[in-house]
Amino acid sequence: MAFKHYLNEPHLGEKEKQYLHEVIDKGWLSAGGEYTKNFENKFADYIGVKHCVAVQSGTAALHTAMLALGISQGDKVVVPNYTCSGCATSVIQSGAEPLIIDIDKETFCLDAEKFKEAIDEYGGRIKAVMPIHIYGFIPRDFKKIINIAKENNIKIIEDTSEAHGAEFEGKKAGSFGDISTFSIRSEKMLGVGEGGIVLTNDSDLHKRANFFASRGCDFDGSKQGWWERYYYRAVGMNYRLPHLLGAVALAQMEKFENTMLRMKRIVGNEYNKLLANDKELVLQKRIDNSNPAYWLNAVVLKNKTKEQVRQIGIEMLKAGFEIRPGFWPLADMEYLKKYGFGSQKNGNYVFEHAIVLPSSIKLADNLEGIKEIIQKLKELI
């Protein structure tokens, strides 16, 4: 279906085509190519972290992070209830159990108090926490979450899949975790089709991430005999990013700040300008000392029932505005129910009342489009 205004689009151009041609001419298509390495270095530099491993999806990046951290059976990992299901399934894949907790109602991100309650209940079994920057925004009390984790010897897996380029206190999101992950599937801020990234400052974690993403192989011809090439030391995955996608990633990275990020921020700031003091349409909260990436702009229809919100969504789609629902709360999915911890009311509230509005970068060239979207919403409420 053709829409008047789209939810979100990638920014693709000549550079992507050029690098793809170059990689095909070189003849090396699988993992470990120079374009991928170049991308890994540039991305790590951009976020301000030392080491980077490019993998095949954001979910693979999360699983790789679990394996690198040694998370396994008997462990728990705290996951907020309002996020992509990959956050919980990657934990289950590692043999551990997610502990799904409620979010903060205004930032849609992990709630620091709920995190504390989970620690009171499960103490030392919690090995890691996933503060997630939903739609490109920083969690309220982000600093507190980091400190609570540190005090309790809980590792931070900073899932930055939705927030490439977001900042908190002058530092990039993705530089706060012990290990951080990104998705680079095309619907995210920087995309190659399907892909993911693992970042860390810890050289040991980097080695382990590389090892587990490379089928459990740490062959280095300069140190071992040639006959040792196929000796594997552990159960590892084959998660590495192919060279073709590394080429696209490099092209995306080189222009990221001046295209995607800049335009997303223009769109996000315009929504803010128009809705900052609105009584009925409440945007996701931007916390002090932060600069969101504004991947998507979600609005809570405060005075409407769940049924009314669903009907308004139907009307928006009919009128040519590509909208999306919020995330289905994880603890409300049959297969994840048993992992829910405590009340999930905020996650449920946001899911039932939010509509994700068109956030395409094309709207940056035509701010009238944003006025049109809001006007239509206002008509419907």
Ligand SMILES: *Cc1c(COP(=O)(O)O)cnc(C)c1O
């Ligand atoms: C998209 C997303 C993922 C999963 O990434 P894929 O590349 O789709 O596997 C994980 N976490 C969050 C927060 C995401 O938005």
